[in-house]
Amino acid sequence: MRRVRFHAHGGPEVLAVEETAIPEPGPGQVLIRAEAIGLNYVDVQLRRETDENSIWYRKLPGTLTGDVVGTVERTGPGADPGLAGIRVAALHEDACADYVVADANWLASVPAGLDAGAASMLPTVGAVALGALRAGRLAQGDTVLVTAGAGAIGHLAVQLARHQGAGQVIATASPAKLGFLKDLGADVAIDYTQADWPDQVRAAAPGGVQLALEAVGGPVLQQAIELLAPLGRAVVFGASGGELGSVPVRSLFMLKSVTGFSLLAYRSLDGAQARADIAELARLLEAGELRAVTTTVPLADIGGAHQRLEDRAVTGRLLLVP
Numbered sequence: 333m334r335r336v337r338f339h340a341h342g343g344p345e346v347l348a349v350e351e352t353a354i355p356e357p358g359p360g361q362v363l364i365r366a367e368a369i370g371l372n373y374v375d376v377q378l379r380r381e382t383d384e385n386s387i388w389y390r391k392l393p394g395t396l397t398g399d400v401v402g403t404v405e406r407t408g409p410g411a412d413p414g415l416a417g418i419r420v421a422a423l424h425e426d427a428c429a430d431y432v433v434a435d436a437n438w439l440a441s442v443p444a445g446l447d448a449g450a451a452s453m454l455p456t457v458g459a460v461a462l463g464a465l466r467a468g469r470l471a472q473g474d475t476v477l478v479t480a481g482a483g484a485i486g487h488l489a490v491q492l493a494r495h496q497g498a499g500q501v502i503a504t505a506s507p508a509k510l511g512f513l514k515d516l517g518a519d520v521a522i523d524y525t526q527a528d529w530p531d532q533v534r535a536a537a538p539g540g541v542q543l544a545l546e547a548v549g550g551p552v553l554q555q556a557i558e559l560l561a562p563l564g565r566a567v568v569f570g571a572s573g574g575e576l577g578s579v580p581v582r583s584l585f586m587l588k589s590v591t592g593f594s595l596l597a598y599r600s601l602d603g604a605q606a607r608a609d610i611a612e613l614a615r616l617l618e619a620g621e622l623r624a625v626t627t628t629v630p631l632a633d634i635g636g637a638h639q640r641l642e643d644r645a646v647t648g649r650l651l652l653v654p
Contacts, residue, residue: 334654336428336634338394341382344638347396349631355433357408362415362436368628369427369652370399370452373483373572376642396634398427398652400434401442401451411436419444423455423595428634430654438599440610443618449626449651450617453488456595457649458613458622459606460569461489464545464593465496466605468567473499474542477533477559479552480572481518482509484649489545490516491622498543502536504529512647516623530555540564548573554583562586569593626651 333354338346357363375396381388401421407413419442422434440454470476476493480486481503493501494517503513504524513521520536522529533541540561546553549571557566557579568590579590599606616622625648629637640646 333430334631335426335430336396336631338379339392341380341390341392341394343380344635344642346379347634347638349634354431357406357411357433359409360411360436361408361433362404362411362420362439363406363408364400364402364420364422364432364434365405366400366402366430366432366654367419368401368448368452369631369654370401370449370457370484370626371428371637371641371650371652372397372399372456373641374570376638377572379638395426396428397423397425399452399455399457400424400427400432401448402432404439405431407436408433415439419451421451421454428631428652430631440614443614445618446614448653449628449649450624452626452649452651453617453622453624454610454613457484458488458617459598459609460593460595461485461492461545462609462613463595463598463606464489464567464569465492465543466609467591467593467598468543468545468565470496470498470543472497475500475502475537475540475561477537477541477544477556478503478518479524479545479556480547480570481505481513481516481521482647483547483572484646485547485569486545487512487516487625487648488622490518493543493545495616495621500537502533502541506644509647512625524552530559533559537561543567545569547571554580557583557588557590560586560588562588564588566590567593625649628653630654 377388420439442451482505502520503518510521544556544566547570
């Protein structure tokens with residue numbers, strides 16, 4: 333079978349497709365034959381980082397994360413043998429391969445009517461979007477700001493915010509993607525490359541926003557906090573800009589709050605709700621109430637796929653197809 337590895341940190345050219353044996357599932361695991369793999373932008377940062385003290389650093393040889401959609405071929409000891417032949421989706425640390433071994437505990441069952449692109453949203457990006465809205469305590473009628481609104485998580489967050497009762501949804505993206513945001517249901521689409529983008533948010537929401545879903549980090553996070561109304565909440569679930577930054581205490585004095593969101597922490601602390609979220613996402617996607625936007629690239633062109641991620645040339649999610 334084929335798998336993707338990088339043996340040096342650097343640009344997309346360091347990614348290599350290698351031949352190796354099909355792995356065997358261990359205790360509590362299943363072997364999945366991949367149908368598609370949803371890629372994550374964080375792997376661009378992990379692939380490039382050479383500073384061993386950075387949180388983005390990954391030891392070599394490196395693997396790529398992703399959401400694998402496929403069929404369970406075999407089960408390991410202790411895993412339910414009834415899973416064999418079932419179509420599932422799973423978050424994996426070594427996702428870019430023809431076959432992967434995954435823990436059976438967090439497999440997302442894929443409804444028969446769901447295509448691979450939609451199914452790839454279940455384990456991670458959809459779960460983060462919905463979980464972040466829950467962490468932000470979205471209330472009926474709230475104005476919601478979504479930064480990086482055209483990305484894998486952002487394009488779902490825009491739709492879910494509306495579905496969960498937001499009164500106004502404001503989203504940021506690059507100029508070419510503003511029309512896409514409007515198609516998703518954003519009331520206001522703002523070009524984040526413009527220096528005055530925060531002023532444009534203020535013009536759209538003069539009283540401030542009640543909830544900001546923030547995935548860029550650094551100065552963008554600080555600007556998003558400034559845009560919050562009194563008692564407003566910011567939920568941070570990423571730092572795609574590469575800067576973690578810090579939150580000035582003075583920016584919180586109007587009873588504003590900042591909450592971090594980690595999917596793995598969410599699963600650990602409230603597994604029942606995390607599982608319910610996956611079921612809810614599957615229902616919304618199957619019913620057509622949530623739109624999953626994907627672009628497919630063959631596994632053999634993993635370098636080209638990562639170049640597109642690095643250039644931020646992807647609308648929605650990039651899907652790798654074996």
